[in-house]
Amino acid sequence: MPAYDLEATATTPLLRRSSTDSSARSKRVRRRHRPRRPGPPIYTYPAIFSLFLFALATIAAWDISVGKCKIPGLCRVLGGIQEPLEKVWMRNAGPYAPYMSRGHGGGAAGLPKGCKVDQVSIVSLVADGDIPLTYQLHRHTGRYPTQDAGDRTRLVLKKLANRRIRNVRSEYSWLGTADFELQDWDMGQLTKQGRRAAWDSGRTYAERYASLFHHDGIFARSSRQQRVVETSEFWLQAFHGHPFDGPVRVPPNVVIAEGEDRNNTLSVHSCPRFNALSPPAGEKEKREIARLLDPAVTRLNGIFQPNPPFDVDDIGRLADLCGFDSQASGESWKGWSHWCRLLRRDEWEVAGYVADVARWYRVGEGSRFGKIMGAGWVNELLARLTDTAPVDQTTTNHTLDDDPATFPPGGKRIFVDFTHDNEMIEILTAMGIRKMRRKLPIRHLPDDERRFILSELIPFGARWAVERIECDESDHDHQQPVTVLAGEHPGADGDTSQNGTTTTSTYVRLLINDHPAHIDHMACRSSAHYSHYLCELDAFIESQAWATDDVDWDDCRLRK
Known part of the structure; x- marks a missing residue:
């Protein structure tokens, strides 16, 4: 029973709880209504441990994005949050994938201040500055x-x-x-989509390199196969401003015959030892x-x-x-x-x-003959970049290449070559682009991300461009920091003489389906604008020494 204090007044007594009892009750009320303190950490361990196990399982199964599902049940659960199937199909459709631009393109895009394209060479698969020379390789489009x-x-x-x-x-x-x-x-033969894709490509390059067209113009070559010639015609039709449905067909300047008895850098079939391999390479x-x-x-x-x-x-x-x-x-x-x-x-x-x-x-880096068959085109490229005649003893056609009418000197010009997918891989290998640290595994999928993916290199309508670029080094801000990638060596951003006269340097830039590619060679890594994917012309020539000095066409000859 609670204790009470007894107080008297003039009329009646007053009962009042004692102060000690009131204090005890107040404490009980406060305890009842105040928030509960978090439980000891040990109470949360099961939940944390469960999340940790799920994370590990997710990581173990996540390789389904590159085709290596190790936990099928979980893979099916996670499949709903993977990349869209359309991207999976695009990546794995190989050389029959539709063309997709992989970057911002060439021309003035991505160039340092004071640089402009002087020449461009475009290799095409069947399928705020100017550019002085461009050389493009183009595969035929969809077929x-x-x-x-x-x-x-x-x-x-x-x-x-x-x-x-x-x-x-x-x-x-x-x-x-x-x-x-x-x-x-x-x-x-080409599909209707293929014809339209060729026309669209020609229109794109006409806009990108318009300034060069007004200098020395454009020179186009094609291998003789019908789908390749047709790709070149629709491309040139658009480049010269003719509508897709119009009657005008613009033929290439040179069409090179194909065959095992023909030298043709755009369709190489003249390596007897490669042709005789059984089983095929x-x-x-x-x-x-x-x-x-x-x-x-x-x-x-x-x-x-x-x-x-x-x-x-x-x-x-x-x-x-x-x-x-x-x-x-x-x-x-x-x-x-x-x-x-x-x-x-x-x-x-x-x-x-x-x-x-x-x-x-x-025909790639894993082939004994791939880069031998690609060396001829590389030597033609070097001749154009240096405004000289080709020097080559492999696949070049000297009847054509020794005649300025069928192989004009470089100049401020657009060169376009229309070719096939195998030849583009051979050229890539001869140039030393996309080198692998080790051979592609043949008993399991790669343990890391795939780096050699055909759909990224040679889809229908694939197009590679080699730009010759002039840079006014005196116009470059030498105090501006230049990003240098890991393992690369920064170089000086050019020279300006003591009396302030302009110094111009010449560079080369390679674009694979609109994406700039580093030329991974010591000489190029020391170039001033390597962080912008530029390689000094002399350094680029040095990087291609294998094609100019070391290639041995005798390796292609049949042994008696």
Whole structure:
């Protein structure tokens, strides 16, 4: 019972709680209503530990973005937050991917103050300053499969058309209306999209290098194959301002014959030892890495039961069909084909890498003959950059190259060469661009990020540009800091004489599909503007010493 103090007044007594009891009650009330203190850390350990384990599992499975799923169940969960499938298809469609610009382009873009392009050489795959000289290599644009490849693809599709399981999952319902015969495909020739892409490319370069056109103009060469010549005609049609649907076709200045008995730097078939290899170069390495597609073979055979069953080669042809069919109809891109959905994300990463391996060992850095076959074009490039005649004993056609009418001196000019994908990889290898620290693995996917990816180098319509650039060094702010990448050596930003006269230096810049590429050579790394991807002309020539001094064409001759 609580204690009370007894007080008396004139009338009645007053009962009052004692002060000690009131204080105790107040403490109990405060304890009841004040916020609870956080529990000891040990109470949160299970939650923290669970999050830690999930993070580790996520990291372990995250390699699905490059095709290496180590925890299939978690990969399926994480698949919903991976990059869009369209990017997976683009990366792994190999040389049959549509063209995509990889940078801001050449011309004045990215140049230091006081620099302008003096010449440009453009190599094209079938498919606030000025630039003094530009040399471009261009692949032919989008095409249908070659006749042989088309026939093999039809055989694969016939297996699928004869499948034993007719009622397939809803995700494959489009097979009910699929074209298994590839009707109206003009094998080996440009698609409508390919023609339009060539015209669009010509218009882009006309805008980018307009100032050069008003100096010494443009000189275009093409290899003789029809799809290459047609690419050059649509490109030049746009470059000269003619509409796409117009009647005017502008032919290249020189068309070079193809064949094993012809010297042609844009279509090299004159290396007898390479032609005689059995199995062909790169085939053994391709067979080895293609074993990683066995799970895809098993999965698709289980779903469709094609008659006869699919094999590993069939998976590669179905992967190629993704790029071909996506560009087979209409003048403009309408999106990726349904055929792309046959392979899962992880299977696509394997299929793309198989194509990379095959080409790298066939004509790339992994080939004994690749850079030998690319040396001739490199020597032609050096001749143009230095305004001299080519000096070469490999694949150059001296009948053409020794005549100024068919191989004009450099000058302030645009040079455009239209060629094929293999030749572009050979040239890349001869120039020492994209060198690998070690050979591409052929028993597993790379442990780190893939660096040699065909879709980034030689998609349909691939275009590489070599710009000759003049820089007024006296106009450069020498106090402005220049970013130097790790392992690179900063150089002086040019000289200005004591009396203040202008000093001009000449540089070279390489762009691969609009993205500038460092020329990883000691001489170039010491160039003044290396952080801007510029290499001094003399240093660039030094970096190409293998093509000028060390290449031995005798390695291509058959031994008796």
